[in-house]
Each structure stands twice: as structure tokens, then as C-alpha cells.
Amino acid sequence: MAHYPHSVTLDSQKCKGCTNCIKRCPTQAIRVQGGKAKILPELCIDCGECIRVCPHHAKKAVFDSFESIQKFKYKIAIPAPSLYGQINNLTDINFCLTALLDIGFDDVFEVAVAAEIISNATSILIRSGKLKYPVISSACPAVERLIRVRFPQLCENVLPFHSPMEYAARLAKRRAAQKTGLPRKDIGVFFISPCPAKITDIKHPINSKKSSVDGALAISDIYPCLVSAMNKIETPKNLASSSMVGVGWANSGGESVAISDNYYLAADGIENVIKVLEEVEDDKLNGLHFIELNACSGGCVGGVLTVENPYVAKTRIHLLKKHLPSEQEQSSDSNVEAELTWKQQLTSAPALKLSEDLNEALNMMHEIEKITSRLPGLDCGSCGSPSCRALAEDIVRGHAQESDCVFKLRDKVRQLAQTFETLNIEDI
């Protein structure tokens, strides 16, 4: 089987071939062919919108099983800040972290801690003037992939830093190696993830050859046993070291507040993100220094692998922050910027291109325009493409034909019927 670099996949048994997912996919990466949905891997950005809208639960995210942590001698959980928003009345993060140890991990390292270190480094880098304004956050892997596919020119605006998850994994591994003396291969770091895009970022990273994260568990998958473990805790261990700065990253706007630069914009929800990127591309947001974009509504608390309504989770994060210190203990590591910086610049993956040859592409576009004008323009999706225009593109790319359009087919059948009527029996 060909290499499939995504964690959003299809359960074809459950798929009824309806048009819900094809209409909602922000990169038009899904087609229905032969009565089943098909994800086009070069266009999919793992945002998880199709998982959200599929009424038959045929779209799913692939994540690691809880048992998979047993492959390692020393197991570390790195929880996303959004995990804290899933738990009711949480005033002390230590309960949540102790529960992670109780369910089978040997150690925990909060991603929020790495997020705060990154915020400080970002703040310095933005002020240095070395980056092109507006700098676009690189924390949401779905947005990063969206930029590569649909906004290739904006790759140069993306903050060239690893994500808090990636940095947390590195810090956690280093700390564990020092503490236990175990070789790195025996130390397994598992991200407790709110979304499939993060999982894809672990399995198929675009900014490094290999992620330091060894596996990803879904918040929704471990939630029941985590809550039951939490309920049994009387006195939690003292494990937490994050502050309101890093935990704030769970919500949209949290990262922007953390870098303390007033000239920022924070947008969430994939459609809003696309609108903002269009404006950046057209030079309309020139006065801004920083743009935070989250594919999910509300930010990471809105991820498809969470359990709680994102707005409830958002409020919980706000309430929890009141119990947290205003900043965490400063790390003495002076080499942070070098450690965080990608080894290679983000490269575009312009999947929209019709052909590598400009003349050929122009011809294809000419054909697309002609075919589009012949199609009914209803965008019904019955052909399996998300719109009439997309069907025209699929025809020109050689993946579909005009008779896939049910209206075109009906016209053809009608013509045939008329031809038969006008024919005389003797003629046959």
C-alpha cells in the first residue's frame, strides 16, 4: 500500500457516500467515487473538519492505543494544555498530572512549560526585526499544512520554531535520560493530543526528519480512565510547573497574549483562518507583527479529539488560570533560540497546480472554464466533487467525466429516449 501520510482516515464500511464531507473540506480534498469517500492525500491538511461533520462516523483519526506505551521502559506523558480544560472544577493541575502517573506513566512533562519558553523566545525574535511581518504562528499543524498547500507564498512568514509539543518532548527526554541513566531508545514520550493534525505532525513531520514524540494518545480515548484515576487521588504529587502563560495557549489568543506585542491578530476556525490568510496575501494586514491562527474554533480546546464543548473548556481554562502563577521559573538555558529553530525553512507544497508546464496549465484552465460553463452550477455534489467547478477540474485532470453530473446524464437519457421515439419499428 502506498505511503499515506495522514491521521485522518476513512472507515469505508461506515461511509454511505453522502456529500457532507466533500462540501465542508476547506481544501476540497475529498471526492466520492464508487459510492465511497476518498481523501486526496496531497490536499488533506488533517484539520479534522470531515470528522466533525460526518453523520455516519466514517471519518476517524488514527492514534496510538494506550497499550502501545508499554513498548518503552520509561514512559512520559506530555499533556497538551487543552487537556486541563476538559476537567470540571480543576484548580490544581497536579491532580491531572498525578492521575497520568496513576494510569501507567512514569513521568509527566507539561507542554504548557515548553509553550511559555517558546513565547519568550518568539517575543525576542519578533522584536529583533529579523523576520518578515506579519509573522504567522507555527503552532497549529493544520494551519501550517494549509499554508503549504493553498498559500505557498506565505511559507516565508511562518515562525521558524518547533511547536511546544516537539520542544516539550525534547526537554522531557533530556531530563529523563539524566534522571534515569537510560538510553534514549528506552524512553517513550507520548503526547496527549486534542487533534489529529498534531498526530500527523508526529508521524510525518515537515520541519524535522523525525519527531521526538514517540506516540500520540487521544484526549477522548484516555479521558474516562484519567477522570476515574483523578477521583481516587487524595493528595496529589507536586508535579506542575506551568504558569498562566503556557496554559493560556489552550485557547485562541493565548499565544498572542503570551508574546506581549500589541500588534497581533488571533483567528480561529478554519474558514476564518482562510479569510485572514487571503488578506495577508493581498498585503492588507501590513501593520501587524504577529498572527495566531488555529484551525479549530476556540483554539486547541476545540480539537476533534477533545470531549468537552470548546466554549465550556475555554471558560475552564480561564478559571484555572486564576490559580496559577503569572510566570514559570525562568530556564537558564541560553541556547533556546537555536534549539527551537527549524533546520530547514518551511517549503510549499502547491497541490493546486494543474501542471508543471505553464502553457499546458493554461490550456487546462481554458478547458476547465469551458466545461464549467456547460455544467448546471448547482454545486449539488451528486457527482462526488464538491462543486461544479471542482468537477470540471477533475475532468480536465482525468479523474472524472462529464456524465458523472446527474443533470448532464439526465439530458443524455432524454435525448436517447427522443431518438428512440422518432425511430420507426420498420427502420430497425
Place this chain on the structure above:
Amino acid sequence: MPEKITLKYAVDGDDFTKAGLASSDLKHTLKQIGYDPGFIRRVAIAVYEGEINMVIHAGGGEITADIAPDKVEVWLADSGPGIPNVELAMREGYSTAPIDVHELGFGAGMGLPNIKKYTDDLQIDTTVGVGTTVYMLINNN
């Protein structure tokens, strides 16, 4: 085999919520054809500014774009009030846009100067009381 393709867009007047749809669509088409991103950006910004001008000043009109491998030519034609003093309109910061338009964040007097900055040729054919046609050429070097 066509040497160029022609696209036409109708632009609604006085509807700011739709302002920019034509330039956005054109930008998407150019991305699909696979032009260099820098070239696409120049076309997109210039056409967007022109489109906004048509909405603010002229009650809409029609955009015609001729797309060829080596260049894009665009005509923005309206039947609006015309530009009484083209030289003045070309000055950065000069604006005749009404107050309510300013309040929407448009009309900063950057439209035509911005178009000039991003195009290789700009010609304005205007008659007061009849309308304006803005021609722009962007070469793909």
C-alpha cells in the same frame, strides 16, 4: 491551443461585503495555473485595489482579465462619475472617498498609487460623467 484565456467578472457596486471576490477568484485561478507566487501577488494586489475603487467610487462594473504565460492584462471598466483630475488621484494619500467608506477602513488614498507600484503599465481612460476604464499590465518575468 489558446495563447491566452479571458476571464470576466461582474463587480457589484456599493456592496463592501463582496468587494474583493473577483480579485480573490482571479488569484486562485493563477495559483492553479502555477505562476510564480511573487507574480500572483502583484496581480492580486493591483486588481484588488482596482476592484475596491470600482465599488467605492463607481457603483461597480466589469473586470476582464487576459491571462497569457508571459503576462496578465486587466481592464476594469465602469460607468461611474469619472476621475476629474487623474494626476491628483495618482498621489499617495489623496482621497475623494466619502466619510462612511473611510469608516469601513477603505479609501485611504492608496488605490491608484498602489496599482502603479505593482504593475508594468497603467493607463486610465476616463471621462467625467461617462465612466472610467483602468488598464493594467503585469509582466511575468
